[in-house]
Amino acid sequence: MIGASIARWTMSYFAMALAWLFVALALMVAGLGFPSAHLASADTLILVHVVCIGWLSIAMCGALFQFVPVLVAKPPFSEKWALPALGLLTAGLAALLAGFLGLGGRLPASLWLLPVGASLLIGGFGLIVVDLGLTAWQRPVGPARFVLAGLASLCITATFGAIFAFAHAGWAGSIGQSMLASGVPLHAIAGLGGWLTLTAMGVSYRLLSMFMLASDVDDRHSNMTLMAGALAIAIAAGGGVFAIWLSAGLNAVLSVVAVLGLVTTVLYGRDVLGIFKSRKRRQLELNTRMAVLSYVSLAATSLLGLMLVLSSAFAAQVGAFAFLAIFGWLSGLVLAKLYKIVAFLTWLETYGPVMGRAPTPRVQDLVSEARASKWFVIYHAAVWFGTVMLLIGQATAFRAAAAMMTVGIVGIIREIVRTRRLADVESPMRLPDGACAPHLLFARN
Template identity: 80%
Template sequence: MKEKDARGDDAESSEITMIGASISRWTMSYFAMAIAWLFVALALMVAGVGFPAADVAAPDTLVLAHVVCIGWLSLAMCGALFQFVPVLVAKPLFSEKWALPALGLLTAGLASLLAGFLALGGRLPAWLWLLPLGAVLLIAGFGLIVVDLGLTAWLRPVGPARFVLVGLASLCVTVAFGAVFAFALVGWAGSTGQSLLAGGVPLHAIAGLGGWLTLTAMGVSYRLLSMFMLSPDVDDRKSGTTLMAGALAIAVTVVGGVLAVELFAGMDVVLSIAAVLGLATAALYGRDVCAIFRARKRRQLELNTRMATLSFASLAGTALLGAALVVTGDFAAHVGAFAFLAVFGWLSGLVLAKLYKIVAFLTWLETYGPVMGRTPTPRVQDLVAERRASKWFVIYYAGVWTGTLMLLVGQPWGFRAAAMAMTAGVIGVVREVIRTRQLADVANPLRLPGGARAPHLLFARN
């Protein structure tokens, strides 16, 4: 067995107490599907499909953006929320049975939407009806998830659960905008829909990336960081201030932006106010994360936490880059680089880092939780090989930061090379996650003690 740290046993006992023994059956399925879509996105970037080879608003770029935001990030986020929202509120999930149908609807809806974008770009026959069909399927899938998670979190909306509720509300706004756009592209949304399509795309993007994905990621990260570092939870008043700034930024964007579109007014003032509030949210979140690190009892940081710090650095870099581009008047010209760093440095980096730990922890609970106390069992850390895995995360982040630089200096081939490096890093991380799920790094005497069952790769056994 690997050498234990001084606080190893106490730390893992505390983690088990905090998370409980309840395991979401379909979380691994969501993670697997999300990773599959991530590989699709990386393949598209390596092949030069979408931005920067095409315009930001081109159909190919829309394909890439929705593969990343719905297929990769949203599915991974939903899978994590099915496991951790019950932990946040200390209540069982409202309905475990809705998770798998929702995954099917989201997968079918995304496939239909992407086919519609390809038809819009002339890569498929002109079957534009696939766009509203995809929108309806996505509404149904996300609707099941919002109701399921929303009713669960609403039972006890305290601490990080409030971030999830605001994130789910932002998801509803994002999906509503997307549905209007899908219907408008085939001429089924009237003049109002056409107006929103012409001027509302930034609102759709901000509600999705800033509200749904970022605020939800912040809320979940509060709990995961505290749990895995044995740190007290952030004071509710401080996290509440962070949430208020973030929620206000989204509200100003959506309400002010819609009014500006309807009144045929410019959105510069609205977006400027939202940007200031967004910067304040990032700064307040950074304050909260620093407080968690300072108060931790686990002094030796695990790999997932060390790599999460690189995603926090990417968030800070995103904020500074955005501010610099606005000051220099180059934001519109480099919005792709800004979005790339936010999506792959901050959000994707954090998801990959936490997915590495979550899979190990849930695998441990599923395999060894039922026999704990009756027979010797390994630690959670015995399921992973951090030294071997660390290089893949470093390669991934180096690729992201290099890719951002290549976009800023206008070097598409350099960007594609960086995307190749990112792909290599993700392949390495995913290989480590699969090995964890297969118990490949657990010493033989403890791998499957009496009464323990090997986990299934794609779902949790009942």
């Protein structure tokens, strides 16, 4: 990474994603959406899309713009597309949410906003898929293959979403209505399981190895993990659409996908354990320790899903399962790595140009792990508490858990802003001759 180019707009993506995370937490604290409303309600659709597009997808895209060129050791295809893509995603999500508000009767019905929002989102994600896909395709090895599989899953997710949006507006005919009636689980699997999870797995391989000074995962092992995950998404998309076309139901398809998903999780756990065992850095940094908590949530999600299926309670408790997967596993991992990525990129931007010419601090000198650790613990404890409250049907207590999560997120963001402002770096090393303080929302170079 030393000497590597810094993606100019990665911090802008992170800032926008965190802003949407605040919106999601505010909605949960206010009781909008599940569990106060049905999973299929317009209010829940608003909450789900704020989290999955606004928070997780935008954060993931920001990280990929920086790290895909690193994964393949090649320059990005076109860095100029990053900012227009962010604008399209923001406008598209806003239009989509306005359409959902009309669908739920909270605004005058303007269902045409749903296709408009979907089209804008496809435009934004399309720029990202082409840019990152062509960059990764220059050297499609190792973790880059997970990114390519994730981007393919993003295309599937966006296609399903567009069909649903046009169907809600009455513009998709009988086929679109059939997909809307039965295909929502396929949309969720492609988005959460394919786009977000496979991509997070691939990026985590590189970040864990880099930050712990560990050996890369053996290609044979990572290939098995990727094949299991990609096969699950392919069966969900292809087999699911075929089953809907035949009016045969999705139970058989979803059962196969669930087994493959569990296999993928187990194989990924094996790969991560291998990285930890081979690490040369014995003292784990905060971002890695907090990533471990997200892996605990991933294991708990898999165990919870298995128990719910065996007890025939999965349909009744799918909200608790999804909440733990989204906020415990995916959001927990993103927050842990975002904390480190911001510090690392800030160090590269500020002190990389003067290395060897002036005394510079370490990356760890930009953060205060002792102060930040309590916010991560509060966040994860709140997520686990919220999951239990969903399982036992305590909506009011769940809102209290969401408030606790908000406290943790506020603390984490405060630490990230302090890192970006170099607030914990002592003089005279804070800004040696030739170094420039970084801008909060974008990279100067």
